[in-house]
Amino acid sequence: MPEQETISEQEGYRAKMVKRKAVKDKILAEKTKEKGLLVVHTGKGKGKTTAAMGLVVRALGRDFRVIIVQFIKGKWDTGEKIALKRFEPQCKFYALGEGFTWETQDKQRDILAVQKAWQRAEKIILEGACDLLILDELNIALRYNYIELERVLEVLASKHEKMHIVITGRNAPQGLIDASDLTTEMQEVKHPFRSGIRAQRGIEF
Amino acid sequence: MPEQETISEQEGYRAKMVKRKAVKDKILAEKTKEKGLLVVHTGKGKGKTTAAMGLVVRALGRDFRVIIVQFIKGKWDTGEKIALKRFEPQCKFYALGEGFTWETQDKQRDILAVQKAWQRAEKIILEGACDLLILDELNIALRYNYIELERVLEVLASKHEKMHIVITGRNAPQGLIDASDLTTEMQEVKHPFRSGIRAQRGIEF
Numbered sequence: 001m002p003e004q005e006t007i008s009e010q011e012g013y014r015a016k017m018v019k020r021k022a023v024k025d026k027i028l029a030e031k032t033k034e035k036g037l038l039v040v041h042t043g044k045g046k047g048k049t050t051a052a053m054g055l056v057v058r059a060l061g062r063d064f065r066v067i068i069v070q071f072i073k074g075k076w077d078t079g080e081k082i083a084l085k086r087f088e089p090q091c092k093f094y095a096l097g098e099g100f101t102w103e104t105q106d107k108q109r110d111i112l113a114v115q116k117a118w119q120r121a122e123k124i125i126l127e128g129a130c131d132l133l134i135l136d137e138l139n140i141a142l143r144y145n146y147i148e149l150e151r152v153l154e155v156l157a158s159k160h161e162k163m164h165i166v167i168t169g170r171n172a173p174q175g176l177i178d179a180s181d182l183t184t185e186m187q188e189v190k191h192p193f194r195s196g197i198r199a200q201r202g203i204e205f
Numbered sequence: 206m207p208e209q210e211t212i213s214e215q216e217g218y219r220a221k222m223v224k225r226k227a228v229k230d231k232i233l234a235e236k237t238k239e240k241g242l243l244v245v246h247t248g249k250g251k252g253k254t255t256a257a258m259g260l261v262v263r264a265l266g267r268d269f270r271v272i273i274v275q276f277i278k279g280k281w282d283t284g285e286k287i288a289l290k291r292f293e294p295q296c297k298f299y300a301l302g303e304g305f306t307w308e309t310q311d312k313q314r315d316i317l318a319v320q321k322a323w324q325r326a327e328k329i330i331l332e333g334a335c336d337l338l339i340l341d342e343l344n345i346a347l348r349y350n351y352i353e354l355e356r357v358l359e360v361l362a363s364k365h366e367k368m369h370i371v372i373t374g375r376n377a378p379q380g381l382i383d384a385s386d387l388t389t390e391m392q393e394v395k396h397p398f399r400s401g402i403r404a405q406r407g408i409e410f
Contacts (some may be wrong), residue, residue, distance in 0.1 A: 013312045037408060041252065045389040051252040053259030054285065055408060061284030062407035079266030080259065086291055107218045132407070164408055183394035184250040190388040202267035202337070203242060203260060203369055 036131075036163040037181040038156060042139060042172035045186035046204075052134045052166045053080045059164070060087050064131035067124055070095040071117045072137035072169075078205045092130075094120050114146040121155075128160040139169025142176070149173050241336075241368040242386040243361060247344060247377035250391035251409075257339045257371045258285045264369070265292050269336035272329055275300040276322045277342035277374075283410045297335075299325050319351040326360075333365040344374025347381070354378050 039055075041048035056066050068084075070093070084091050096117035121135055141147050153175060159165060167176065177183045199205060244260075246253035261271050273289075275298070289296050301322035326340055346352050358380060364370060372381065382388045404410060 010312065034405065037405060039408075040394075042394075043392070046387065047246065047252060047256035047259075047389050047391070050259035050263070051256035051391075053262050054252075054255035054257065057258050057262055057288045058255070058284035058410070059407045061287030061289075064407050079263035082266030083262045083292075084266075087288075107215065164405070177394060180395055182251065184252050185392045185394050186252070186256075187248070187390045187392055189245075189247075189382060189390050190385055200239065200242060200369070202264045202269050203244075205263070 035161055035181075036159065036165070038159075038179060039164065039166040040139075040172050040177060040180045040183040041166065041168045041186065042170060042177075042183065043185035043187050044170055045188040047186045048168040048170075049136055051184070051186075052136060052168050053084075055132065055164075055166055056080075056084065056091065056134060059132040060084075060091055063090075064164075065129075066091040066132045066134070067130040068093050068134040068136060069117055069121045069124070070136045071114055071141045079202055096120060110144075111146045114141040117141075118147045118152075125155055125159050125163070125165070128163060131162065132164045132166070135165065135167045137169040138167045139172045139176070141169075142173055143169075143171045149175055152176070153179055240366055240386075241364065241370070243364075243384060244369065244371040245344075245377050245382060245385045245388040246371065246373045246391065247375060247382075247388065248390035248392050249375055250393040252391045253373040253375075254341055256389070256391075257341060257373050258289075260337065260369075260371055261285075261289065261296065261339060264337040265289075265296055268295075269369075270334075271296040271337045271339070272335040273298050273339040273341060274322055274326045274329070275341045276319055276346045284407055301325060315349075316351050319346040322346075323352045323357075330360055330364050330368070330370070333368060336367065337369045337371070340370065340372045342374040343372045344377045344381070346374075347378055348374075348376045354380055357381070358384055 041051055052068075056068065059066050066087075068091070081093060081095075084093070094117065096113055118138075118141070121133070121138075124130060124133055138147075138152070142149055142152065156165065156179060167180075172183065246256055257273075261273065264271050271292075273296070286298060286300075289298070299322070301318060323343075323346070326338070326343075329335060329338055343352075343357070347354055347357065361370065361384060372385075377388065
C-alpha cells in the first residue's frame with residue numbers, strides 16, 4: 001500500500017491533476033459534432049458481438065429503439081436474446097441466417113438467407129426504423145461476397161444522420177473501415193479454447 | 206451477386222463444408238473442461254467495459270446472478286446502469302469510485318475509494334455471492350498501485366471454481382494476464398474523437 005504522503009506531495013499531485021483536468025476539459029469543449037456513428041468491431045479476438053450487445057444495453061437505457069439483424073448465426077437461442085426479450089418491442093431481433101456455413105453445407109441456401117437479412121437491414125436503414133442498428137456478422141457475409149460491399153456502403157451512406165449502426169465480424173473490408181467513424185479490433189491475447197476448456201454457457205453464448 | 210453455380214461446384218462446396226464441420230466437431234468434442242473463467246479486457250481501444258456489459262446481458266439471460274463493481278468512474282449514471290435496473294436484484298451495481306482521478310484531485314480520497322471497492326469485491330469473491338462478477342476498471346487501480354497485485358491474484362485464485370470474473374481497464378499487468386483464462390486486447394483502428402465528434406449519449410455512456 002502507498003505510504004502516507006507529505007503535504008507538499010499532496011499539493012504536487014493536486015496541481016498535476018488540476019492541469020490534467022484543464023487539458024481534458026479543453027479537448028472536450030472542442031468536440032461539438034453530434035452524429036450517428038458507424039461503428040465496426042472486427043479482429044480475431046472475442047468480444048465483437050458481445051461489445052455490440054453492451055452498446056444495445058446502454059442504448060436501451062437511453063430509450064433508443066434498437067434492432068439487431070443476425071447475418072450468420074441462425075439458431076440464436078443465446079443468453080442475450082433471452083435477456084433482451086424483456087425490452088421488446090423497444091428492442092427487436094431478426095435472426096435470418098441459417099447457421100454457420102459449415103453447418104448448412106448448401107451455399108445457395110446460405111446466400112439466399114444472407115441476402116434476405118440484408119434486404120431487411122436495407123429497409124430498416126432507409127426507413128430510419130430505429131436509433132441503433134446492429135448488423136451482426138455482416139463482415140462474414142461480405143467476406144464470402146454474398147453481398148456486394150459497394151451496395152452496402154451506398155446504403156450506409158444514406159442512413160439518417162442520427163442513426164447509429166454497428167457492424168461486427170472478422171475481416172472487415174478496408175472500404176468499410178474507411179467509411180466508419182470508429183473501428184475497434186479485438187485481438188486475442190490468451191484464449192481458453194487453447195487449454196481444452198469448452199465454450200461456457202452464459203459467457204460465450 | 207454470385208453467378209448461378211453448376212452442380213459440380215455445389216458438390217465441391219458441400220464436400221468442403223462437410224469436412225470443415227467434421228474438423229470443428231472433433232475439436233469441440235475435445236473441449237470438455239467446464240469452469241468459471243477469469244477474463245481480462247484490456248488495450249487502448251473502446252469496448253472493454255462495453256463487452257463486459259454484453260457478457261452481463263448474456264449471463265442474465267442464463268439466470269446467472271451478476272454483480273458489477275466499479276473502481277474508477279463513480280458518477281455512473283450510464284445507459285447500461287439504467288437499463289440493467291430492470292434486472293435487480295439478479296443484477297447488482299456497486300459504484301464505489303469517486304470519479305476519474307483528474308476530477309477529484311485528491312489522491313488519498315482516490316486511494317480510499319478504490320480500496321473500499323476492492324474490499325467489497327473480496328467479500329463477494331470469498332462468499333461466492335454471484336455467478337458473474339465484473340470488476341470494472343480494476344486495471345487502472347492496479348496501474349496506480351492503489352491496490353496490490355499480489356493480493357488481487359491471491360483472492361482471484363481462491364474464487365469458487367464455477368464463478369466467472371471479468372476485469373477491465375487499460376494496461377492490465379502481465380501477472381494478471383498470465384493468471385487469466387482469456388485476455389482480449391481492444392485496439393483502436395479509427396476513433397471519432399479524432400475528427401471532432403463528441404462522445405455520444407447512448408453509445409459511449
